[in-house]
Amino acid sequence: MIHEVDETLKGLLGGGALAGAGIEVSFEAPTRDWAARRNAPVVNAYLYDIREDVTLRQRGHLAVRDQRDVVVRRRRPPRWFRLSYLVTAWTKTPQDEHRLLSAVLATLLPRELLAPDELPLSLRALGLSVPLTVAGAQTESRSLAEIWSALGGELKPSLDLVVTVPFPAYPEYDAGPPVTEGATVRVGGLDGGPGASEGRSHRPRQVAAAREARAAGREPARRPDAR
Structure with missing residues (x-):
């Protein structure tokens, strides 16, 4: 999932105002050695922190339906992780770096939510939108000064970009076949003799199906023998 988020960000940062x-988009650590090797303007998005957003954790199972709207599998809700990127601009002059950072802000500020159709295939399959925040209040335990110190570089103007992405919680479980026939109950006589028993059967009530149909604006299907 992380490398797919990188590809999504690369497309966003390379488009829009830029x-x-x-302009090259790099995900390498912006160390002194890396800075010495660059020879063209670069926007660097360094992934410095990965942690779960426990406030979004859910319990239970989700139903996976086929094209006929029949439940075929059940799976656990995805776990959400905050991917924090340190976005910096690298050129020959501070003024050009500030222009690049302004262009990055202009590109990302309108994109507070990434729709599923904008995401790579595996993320798109979950059918969930991905929140994106830029230059917000820093909530991670590591300060930007500590990050630059660990990288061995000098402090530069930067944008804190956070993408909160769902990660599938495996495994998935096969669901049992839908109930199509009612149960048959045999009631015995008072003496318990076999001749006194009789079978009674009933059809399952389609209450849930009728409610879903009404919620979707459809008329629930009637049984052939219904009057």
Whole structure:
């Protein structure tokens, strides 16, 4: 999932206000050695923190339905993780770096939520939107000064970009086949003799199906023998 988020961010940062500018997007650690090797303007998005957002954790199971709206599998709700990126601009002059950071802000500020159709295939399959925040209040335990100190570089202007992504919680469980026939109950006589027993059967009530149909604006299907 992480590498797919990288690809999504690369497309976002390379487009928008920076479209056609030929600006490289890098995910390498912005160390002194890396800075010495660069020879062109670069927007760097360094992933410095990964942690679960426990406030979004859910319990239970989710139903997986096929094209006929029949439950075929059940799976656990996904776990949500906060991916924190340190976004910096690298050029020859501070003024150009500030222009690049302004372009990054102009590109990301309108994108507070990424729709499923904008995400890679595996994330898109979950059918969930992905929240994105930029330059917000820092909530991680590590300060930016500590991050730059660990990288061995000098403190630079930066944007804190946080993408909260769902990660599937495996495994999935096969669901049993839907109930199509009612149960048959045999009631014996008072003396317990076999001749006194009789069978009674009933059809399952389709209450849940009728409610779902009404909620979707459809008329619930009637049984052939219903009057």
